[in-house]
Amino acid sequence: MSATTTRKTPNDSRNVQNPPPVARKRNSLAKGHLPRWAVPGIAAAALILGAAASTLGGFSVATLAIYTAIIFVIASTVITTLVEGPRHGKNTLATNLVYAAFLLALIPLASVLFTVLQKGMPGINTHFLFHSMNGITGAVDNASVENGAPVLGGAYHAVIGTLLITLWSTVISVPVGMLTAIYLVEYGKNGPLARAITFFVDVMTGIPSIVAGLFATALFAVLLGPTARMGIVAAVALSVLMIPTVVRSTEEMLKIVPNELREAAYALGVRKWRTIAKVVIPTAISGIASGVTLAIARVIGETAPILVTAGLANNINVNVFGNWMATLPTFIYYQILTPTSPTNVDPSIQRAWAAALLLIVMVMVLNLGARLVAGLFAPKKGR
Amino acid sequence: MSKRIDVKDLNVYYSKFLAVEDVNIEIEAKSVTAFIGPSGCGKSTFLRTLNRMHEVIPGGRVEGEVLLDGDNLYEPGVDPVTVRSQIGMVFQRPNPFPTMSIKDNVLAGVKLNGKKISRSDADSLVEKSLRGANLWNEVKDRLDKPGSGLSGGQQQRLCIARTIAVKPQVILMDEPCSALDPISTLAIEDLINELKSEFTVVIVTHNMQQAARVSDKTAFFNIAGTGKPGKLIEYADTATIFSNPSVKATEDYVSGRFG
Numbered sequence: 222m223s224a225t226t227t228r229k230t231p232n233d234s235r236n237v238q239n240p241p242p243v244a245r246k247r248n249s250l251a252k253g254h255l256p257r258w259a260v261p262g263i264a265a266a267a268l269i270l271g272a273a274a275s276t277l278g279g280f281s282v283a284t285l286a287i288y289t290a291i292i293f294v295i296a297s298t299v300i301t302t303l304v305e306g307p308r309h310g311k312n313t314l315a316t317n318l319v320y321a322a323f324l325l326a327l328i329p330l331a332s333v334l335f336t337v338l339q340k341g342m343p344g345i346n347t348h349f350l351f352h353s354m355n356g357i358t359g360a361v362d363n364a365s366v367e368n369g370a371p372v373l374g375g376a377y378h379a380v381i382g383t384l385l386i387t388l389w390s391t392v393i394s395v396p397v398g399m400l401t402a403i404y405l406v407e408y409g410k411n412g413p414l415a416r417a418i419t420f421f422v423d424v425m426t427g428i429p430s431i432v433a434g435l436f437a438t439a440l441f442a443v444l445l446g447p448t449a450r451m452g453i454v455a456a457v458a459l460s461v462l463m464i465p466t467v468v469r470s471t472e473e474m475l476k477i478v479p480n481e482l483r484e485a486a487y488a489l490g491v492r493k494w495r496t497i498a499k500v501v502i503p504t505a506i507s508g509i510a511s512g513v514t515l516a517i518a519r520v521i522g523e524t525a526p527i528l529v530t531a532g533l534a535n536n537i538n539v540n541v542f543g544n545w546m547a548t549l550p551t552f553i554y555y556q557i558l559t560p561t562s563p564t565n566v567d568p569s570i571q572r573a574w575a576a577a578l579l580l581i582v583m584v585m586v587l588n589l590g591a592r593l594v595a596g597l598f599a600p601k602k603g604r
Numbered sequence: 605m606s607k608r609i610d611v612k613d614l615n616v617y618y619s620k621f622l623a624v625e626d627v628n629i630e631i632e633a634k635s636v637t638a639f640i641g642p643s644g645c646g647k648s649t650f651l652r653t654l655n656r657m658h659e660v661i662p663g664g665r666v667e668g669e670v671l672l673d674g675d676n677l678y679e680p681g682v683d684p685v686t687v688r689s690q691i692g693m694v695f696q697r698p699n700p701f702p703t704m705s706i707k708d709n710v711l712a713g714v715k716l717n718g719k720k721i722s723r724s725d726a727d728s729l730v731e732k733s734l735r736g737a738n739l740w741n742e743v744k745d746r747l748d749k750p751g752s753g754l755s756g757g758q759q760q761r762l763c764i765a766r767t768i769a770v771k772p773q774v775i776l777m778d779e780p781c782s783a784l785d786p787i788s789t790l791a792i793e794d795l796i797n798e799l800k801s802e803f804t805v806v807i808v809t810h811n812m813q814q815a816a817r818v819s820d821k822t823a824f825f826n827i828a829g830t831g832k833p834g835k836l837i838e839y840a841d842t843a844t845i846f847s848n849p850s851v852k853a854t855e856d857y858v859s860g861r862f863g
């Protein structure tokens with residue numbers, strides 16, 4: 222099929238594209254250019270041909286898109302090569318491939334967002350947002366399905382758990398990570414200790430999250446006995462995952478602070494630690510803030526380490542130092558894996574999707590917050 | 605409010621590389637001294653040893669003595685921070701702190717050190733320093749705007765204001781005009797002439813006319829070849845260096861025959 226198209230399109234499109242010679246009386250420097258309407262023209266032609274090609278083998282939107290894309294890339298490359306020369310032809314090819322890769326990368330993202338919105342929206346209501354699963358049993362779900370009543374039970378406890386555990390892991394990892402990065406960049410001078418730390422931070426980056434969870438469990442088992450499961454254990458597990466990210470991003474940000482600024486401060490008789498605290502970090506803070514946010518976004522969706530450290534709760538628990546706790550990921554996991562009512566799984570699935578939507582919204586809000594923080598702290602420009 | 609500098613048998617190293625060898629020089633208080641010489645001969649390196657900025661570079665170290673009114677800067681137990689608060693430095697590229705307003709840039713030496721300063725004292729210090737750097741009239745209406753929003757020449761004068769705000773004894777300047785247009789350059793040269801009444805000024809420059817215009821004494825540095833250490837070749841009154849130097853190399857350099 223593609224053989225047909227490659228043979229056909231160039232001739233076909235060239236007839237369409239080449240403007241009549243009268244229009245050619247132009248700037249000699251601008252000679253041999255495709256007119257502006259060439260791209261939409263080729264795209265339209267490719268769409269028609271793509272539609273034709275896709276109907277041959279059973280029409281679907283996917284095949285239509287694929288055929289159209291292939292035809293468009295080949296046709297525009299060939300036409301540009303013929304009209305504008307081989308260099309422009311290669312340029313067109315590269316441009317189109319880059320766009321194609323971009324669109325490809327966008328498909329899963331858009332699809333995830335769409336699915337989560339579609340399936341999660343029905344479950345989002347004030348009841349869901351502000352109630353826990355306390356007292357919601359299989360019988361309750363069965364009753365609401367039979368009566369066609371709204372689904373009861375919500376993710377309030379999981380939202381609280383997610384916020385608290387993430388907050389505590391941030392509180393642990395940001396100072397540790399930032400101070401490590403400051404040591405590496407400002408004091409370590411690439412000595413043996415600094416190189417060792419860098420090596421271990423790299424190793425830490427690759428730790429599977431379940432191992433971090435087991436580490437925290439084991440640590441607290443030694444300290445408090447084998448059944449110690451609570452929010453703070455999960456926070457420790459998550460900080461094991463967060464610290465390397467925070468170290469890495471802070472390190473990169475500190476490295477790009479120009480040395481001139483440090484020297485300028487030293488030359489004013491400012492001590493090194495003050496220079497770091499008041500010149501270097503403020504200059505880099507916006508980058509550090511977004512690095513920290515990315516680190517949070519990375520751990521907020523962790524499930525396995527939470528299960529082995531904080532257990533699972535159905536009720537609201539605001540104390541990270543005692544009792545089990547739920548987070549949104551573990552909530553989703555359990556709603557899907559062991560639905561509250563084994564005979565009527567729909568309420569549980571609806572709650573799981575709604576919780577997934579909540580989680581995505583939380584990460585997005587975090588990212589927006591990071592941008593805001595970055596903007597607030599960024600070095601002032603302009604007059 | 606200004607002190608003299610005497611340098612005795614100073615060798616300057618980058619790790620093992622001897623960059624400047626055996627410099628002896630006496631710099632009078634309340635004078636302007638110019639360092640000239642071909643690129644790479646160690647002017648900047650030597651200048652940075654005068655306020656212990658050289659050791660900020662990894663591997664940077666010195667042998668010999670630098671005396672500030674008789675006190676050796678390199679004696680064990682001397683805190684480089686104290687040295688730098690007495691001997692200020694202006695860099696080749698203007699480097700105002702990007703996170704700070706013009707006013708805070710001027711007050712940087714005070715504020716970064718965590719010293720408390722009353723609002724009225726701060727305001728008068730800002731005005732005095734900016735007037736001292738010939739910048740007050742241009743920025744008095746936008747003291748709270750960021751320092752990076754100024755032109756290059758204004759930024760450099762802001763850096764000078766920042767330096768004089770900490771009331772040093774000596775001001776070192778490493779090619780302060782090399783990034784500036786002729787008008788800003790003139791403004792800074794005028795400023796150097798005024799600074800002389802209060803401070804000891806040492807300036808590195810590639811511009812012979814500038815050295816001749818602003819300095820009382822001139823030191824000519826030279827280098828025998830790549831990888832060889834730079835040396836102080838001749839140090840005398842500026843008029844002598846430019847009209848009647850005693851060393852052939854100096855004459856060749858100032859008359860533009862090499863370098």
Ligand SMILES: Nc1ncnc2c1ncn2[C@@H]1O[C@H](COP(=O)(O)OP(=O)(O)OP(=O)(O)O)[C@@H](O)[C@H]1O
Nearest residue numbers: 618621623642643644645646647648649650661831
């Ligand atoms: N950070 C450094 N590490 C190692 N060697 C250096 C360093 N900075 C400068 N050097 C070397 O020291 C010598 C003197 O350099 P310096 O910058 O002092 O020259 P300069 O006279 O200021 O030159 P210019 O007029 O171009 O500024 C040169 O050989 C240079 O390569």
Ligand SMILES: [Mg+2]
Nearest residue numbers: 647648649778
């Ligand atoms: Mg230099």
